[in-house]
Amino acid sequence: MRLSTRAPGPATVASEPLPASVQDTAVPALLLQHATVGYGRRPVVHSADLRVEQGQAVALLGANGSGKSTLVRGILGLAEVLSGHVDVLGEHVEHGASAAASLVGYVPQRHSVSGAVPSTAAEVVGAGLLASRGFWRAPRRGDRDRVMAALAEVGLADRARTRVAELSGGQQRRVLIARALVSSPRLLVLDEPTAGVDRRSTEQLVRTLAEVKAAGRAMLVVTHDLAELGPVPDRAVTMQDGRVASDLACVCDPATGCCTTVPAGQV
Numbered sequence: 142m143r144l145s146t147r148a149p150g151p152a153t154v155a156s157e158p159l160p161a162s163v164q165d166t167a168v169p170a171l172l173l174q175h176a177t178v179g180y181g182r183r184p185v186v187h188s189a190d191l192r193v194e195q196g197q198a199v200a201l202l203g204a205n206g207s208g209k210s211t212l213v214r215g216i217l218g219l220a221e222v223l224s225g226h227v228d229v230l231g232e233h234v235e236h237g238a239s240a241a242a243s244l245v246g247y248v249p250q251r252h253s254v255s256g257a258v259p260s261t262a263a264e265v266v267g268a269g270l271l272a273s274r275g276f277w278r279a280p281r282r283g284d285r286d287r288v289m290a291a292l293a294e295v296g297l298a299d300r301a302r303t304r305v306a307e308l309s310g311g312q313q314r315r316v317l318i319a320r321a322l323v324s325s326p327r328l329l330v331l332d333e334p335t336a337g338v339d340r341r342s343t344e345q346l347v348r349t350l351a352e353v354k355a356a357g358r359a360m361l362v363v364t365h366d367l368a369e370l371g372p373v374p375d376r377a378v379t380m381q382d383g384r385v386a387s388d389l390a391c392v393c394d395p396a397t398g399c400c401t402t403v404p405a406g407q408v
């Protein structure tokens with residue numbers, strides 16, 4: 142199943158009919174219920190409960206080894222859900238199934254596109270369509286428009302023909318976000334998008350994430366620094382030793398433009 146958005150907003154990716162579960166905005170973008178996730182039979186994340194509403198942005202924090210990436214892999218169907226449930230937009234995520242790849246846009250943790258990649262920005266973004274649709278499927282009419290809309294959504298429409306190796310690290314990161322957006326996912330998962338990016342590029346990335354959120358997409362953003370995400374997060378979930386240790390609402394401090402956490406119910 143492939144998803145797309147009809148949400149209003151600037152230069153969002155071209156629409157296709159939405160499945161019924163997505164048209165129902167009461168269906169959470171992401172729902173984990175007592176989800177235990179691990180590798181082989183070894184649990185790493187224990188009985189996690191997490192709900193992300195459509196259009197909501199949640200920061201996922203925690204020390205190294207606390208289980209953030211394993212939780213993300215469970216959402217993507219790349220790690221095994223040993224017990225409990227993981228649902229994306231009402232669809233059950235199954236280990237090894239490709240369904241999750243088309244439901245969730247994923248921006249992996251990497252600093253940049255390899256300098257050895259000779260592709261243009263448009264070609265890298267176009268690869269996101271192949272990944273969600275299957276490499277054996279023929280290109281469709283409108284693919285070019287989708288690629289251009291995704292590049293516009295991250296503010297790089299004018300760099301479509303530029304080789305990615307010639308873009309800055311921050312711009313390359315935005316190309317990877319466009320690649321994740323091109324199949325119009327309603328949930329975007331980003332693994333440390335600001336790691337290794339300088340302050341100016343981080344600010345541009347945060348503006349991009351704010352626009353992605355304004356376009357109605359839900360986001361789960363793994364980060365070590367809540368403040369780096371500016372005003373984007375609505376909630377901050379912290380993991381500790383494989384468990385969800387806290388789940389707090391965020392409010393934006395007008396003085397700094399950054400989020401601080403407050404106990405739920407005090408927003």
Ligand SMILES: Nc1ncnc2c1ncn2[C@@H]1O[C@H](COP(=O)(O)OP(=O)(O)OP(=O)(O)O)[C@@H](O)[C@H]1O
Pocket residue numbers: 180185203204205206207208209210211212
């Ligand atoms: N593919 C794997 N197979 C087996 N165990 C793994 C695998 N990946 C991670 N682990 C283990 O799971 C635990 C949690 O690791 P995970 O990568 O989920 O933490 P993290 O919070 O994302 O850490 P970091 O902030 O360093 O990225 C660690 O003990 C790690 O050794």
